[in-house]
Amino acid sequence: MPRRTIASEITVTGTALHAGGTVRMTLSPALPGTGVTFRRSxxxxxxxxxxxxxxxxNLGTVIAQGGASVGVVEHLMAAVAGAEIDDLRVILDGPEPPILDGDALSFLVLLERAGFHDxxxxxxxxKVLQRVEVSHKDATAALVPSDRLEYDxxxxxxxKAIGRQSFHFVFSREGFRRDIAPARTFGFVHELETLKKMNRGNGASLDNxxxxxGNTVLNASLMRFxxxxxxxxxxxxxxxMALAGAxxxxxFEGRRSGHGLNNALLRALFAGRANYEIINLP
Ligand SMILES: [Zn+2]
Structure with missing residues (x-):
């Protein structure tokens, strides 16, 4: 299986979910082995x-280095992983990618329009060789040996708007596009005021x-599943998990797990040399 980047550059503008305001993002091809990098232009x-x-x-996954940071990288990174892209440059003129529709499909469609290049x-x-598990209060996340990539x-x-839900997903590009990428982010109205006091959630809207x-989804007409x-x-x-770099x-087994635990899981995985091996994908 060859490494993959995109065939051409593509640019989009949209709203930053937490910072608010408009942000411009360009996705650009990258050299083999460089991985995914974000540039704060x-x-x-x-x-x-x-x-x-x-x-x-706390409010999405934030990456930071040398005084610069980029927040809410997870939806774009999901689309990158879903398209099986290894190398990509993401150029941003602000602190977050645009939230677009609050899903990964918006990003996947952009990547598809840019085209793929092997x-x-x-x-x-x-390849995970032995079970690695982390937990916090009543949340757990684990990586378990398997011959395929799957999420539980x-x-x-x-x-009552959510309740108890479970889903098992065996990764494929088609399955990701159909069953996972369209699922939108969600938030609680009672938390929005606190968020706004922290100067976060400024770009959150009933469109994204x-x-x-309480027990209802205000914009239930937007729901896709x-x-x-x-x-x-x-x-x-x-x-x-795309932040593993490969x-x-x-x-992956998650029970109420979120961004903090997901990151702790990767840190635990890579902390033990016996937990994993690097393989060439067939
Ligand atoms: Zn999300």
């Missing part, structure tokens, strides 16, 4: 999209976020 600084550059994880280098993977997620929220108020919330949690996990060969 407004600061002239680069940040590799890697798990060991992750700082804050590189003259072999694609590598990180279970969530339980004390609102499923808004839960009955179990959209657990599918979005898998989307987030795929984006977070395709995982493992089963």
């Amino acid at each position: 407004d600061l002239g600084l680069d940040i590799p999209a890697r798990f060991d550059r992750v700082g804050e994880t 590189e003259a280098a072999r694609r590598q993977g990180v 997620m279970e969530i339980d929220f004390p609102t 976020t499923l808004a839960i108020d 009955g179990d959209e919330f657990v599918r979005h949690k898998i989307l987030d996990a795929i984006g977070d 395709r995982l060969v493992a089963r």
Whole structure:
């Protein structure tokens, strides 16, 4: 399997979910072996999209290096992983990619329009050799040996709008596009005021976020799946696991896990040399 980048440059503008305001993003082909890097064109600084550059994880996954940061990278990274892209430059003039439709499909469509380019280098993977698990309170996340890449997620929220949902996803490009990428991000109306006081969530709207108020979804007409919330949690996990820097060969098992635990899981995986091996993907 060859490494892959995109065939041409493509640019989009949109709203920054937390910072608010408009941000311009260009996706650009990158050289084999360079991985995914973010460039803050407004600061002239680069940040590799890697798990060991992750700082804050409260409101999406933030990567940071040398005084620059980029937040909410997970939806774009999910689309990158879903398209099986290894090398990509993401050029941003602000602190987040645009939120677009709050899903990964918006980014996937951009990547498809840019076209794909197979590189003259072999694609590598990180094969998990033994179970690695992290937990915090009642949340757990684990990577378990498997011959294929699969995601198992279970969530339980004390609102009838979500309740208990579980989903099992065996990775394929087609399956990602159909079953996971369209699932939108969601948020709770009662948290929005706190967020705004922290100067976050400024770009959240009923067009890009499923808004839960008590036991109802305010913009339920936007929903694409009955179990959209657990599918979005898998989307987030795929984006977070993409920060491993290479395709995982493992089963991800998440119970109420989020960005913080997902990042702790990758750090635990790479902390033990016996946990994994680097393989050439067949
Ligand atoms: Zn998300």
